[in-house]
Amino acid sequence: MKCLDFRSDTVTLPTDKMRKAVAGAIVGDDVYGDDPTVNRLEELAASMLGKEAALFVPSGTFANQVAILTHTNRGDEILVGHDSHIIMHEVGAAAVIAGVQLNLVNSVLGHFDIYELEKKIRSTDDIHYPTTGLICVENAHGSGKVVSLENMREVYETAKKKNIPVHLDGARIFNAATFLGVSVKDIAKHADTINACLSKGLGAPIGSVLIGTKAFITKARKNRKLMGGGMRQAGIIAAAGIIALEEMTKRLQEDHENAKYMADLLSRIEGVEIIWDRLDINMVFFKIEDGIIEEKELVGRLLEKSIKVNGTEDGEYRFVTHLNTNKEDVEKLCIVLSELI
Numbered sequence: 001m002k003c004l005d006f007r008s009d010t011v012t013l014p015t016d017k018m019r020k021a022v023a024g025a026i027v028g029d030d031v032y033g034d035d036p037t038v039n040r041l042e043e044l045a046a047s048m049l050g051k052e053a054a055l056f057v058p059s060g061t062f063a064n065q066v067a068i069l070t071h072t073n074r075g076d077e078i079l080v081g082h083d084s085h086i087i088m089h090e091v092g093a094a095a096v097i098a099g100v101q102l103n104l105v106n107s108v109l110g111h112f113d114i115y116e117l118e119k120k121i122r123s124t125d126d127i128h129y130p131t132t133g134l135i136c137v138e139n140a141h142g143s144g145k146v147v148s149l150e151n152m153r154e155v156y157e158t159a160k161k162k163n164i165p166v167h168l169d170g171a172r173i174f175n176a177a178t179f180l181g182v183s184v185k186d187i188a189k190h191a192d193t194i195n196a197c198l199s200k201g202l203g204a205p206i207g208s209v210l211i212g213t214k215a216f217i218t219k220a221r222k223n224r225k226l227m228g229g230g231m232r233q234a235g236i237i238a239a240a241g242i243i244a245l246e247e248m249t250k251r252l253q254e255d256h257e258n259a260k261y262m263a264d265l266l267s268r269i270e271g272v273e274i275i276w277d278r279l280d281i282n283m284v285f286f287k288i289e290d291g292i293i294e295e296k297e298l299v300g301r302l303l304e305k306s307i308k309v310n311g312t313e314d315g316e317y318r319f320v321t322h323l324n325t326n327k328e329d330v331e332k333l334c335i336v337l338s339e340l341i
Contacts, residue, residue, distance in 0.1 A: 014204065030234045110140075156190040201255060
């Protein structure tokens with residue numbers, strides 16, 4: 001029986017074309033810069049996002065953390081949204097790796113209040129204050145919301161007035177571009193560096209790319225080595241990443257439509273409350289009324305039917321559509337869930 005997995009788009013399996021590309025990849029030692037497949041991937045990523053250079057790294061968290069390390073000095077302070085992935089799901093890495101202090105900006109589903117952001121930027125004239133070394137934004141946001149280009153522009157312009165770099169955690173930047181109906185370059189231009197994941201919705205088995213200027217990427221490449229991210233014959237995995245960028249970025253609308261279809265079906269089940277204002281991409285957030293079914297029982301009973309889901313976070317369930325889930329899979333999930341409830 002096929003197992004349906006709605007836990008995340010990180011569970012996607014590489015396509016047959018990716019597997020063939022992996023098997024036939026021409027490789028070299030990437031630490032020496034000798035892997036032609038990695039080099040091609042990095043050039044493609046930089047071109048697609050409108051920047052000078054890119055660096056292939058093992059994961060999205062790695063990309064964010066090597067960016068923070070490269071942008072900042074020890075003891076700096078970085079400004080991040082209070083509900084960002086860097087804060088919530090990267091195990092405090094910025095404090096450990098870069099030795100920086102994190103100052104939280106109140107985020108409304110990834111959107112910053114510009115007045116508050118300006119107040120958070122430290123004056124360099126006061127010897128008691130740390131230096132504000134970096135501002136980090138996220139789009140698409142982990143809440144399922146896409147941040148407007150206007151808000152990103154305002155953040156970037158505010159940062160430039162103070163000569164502070166901006167890093168974009170764009171793990172799902174292609175989902176954001178799909179929702180907004182714009183080129184990914186239109187999002188990337190409002191940041192100095194970008195993390196773009198090749199796994200998740202794009203289906204590659206491993207990896208992210210960090211994109212920025214040539215000078216920045218040269219410095220980040222050394223920091224990648226410091227962090228243990230020099231991957232040698234990495235063309236084997238980069239080959240799948242090339243297909244992810246060239247082909248899988250063009251099919252994300254299907255995942256978004258399946259998520260909306262799922263939300264519609266789930267909303268018909270008594271006791272299910274869909275969070276409609278966070279349905280921008282491929283994620284459906286919802287709550288189930290107290291007393292209907294316990295979280296542990298729900299997850300366990302679905303698993304008995306070969307359906308994998310995660311439990312709640314902050315009282316909310318999150319079901320995710322992706323490359324390996326189709327409309328029929330969504331219908332099966334909703335039928336089984338309806339029967340359980």
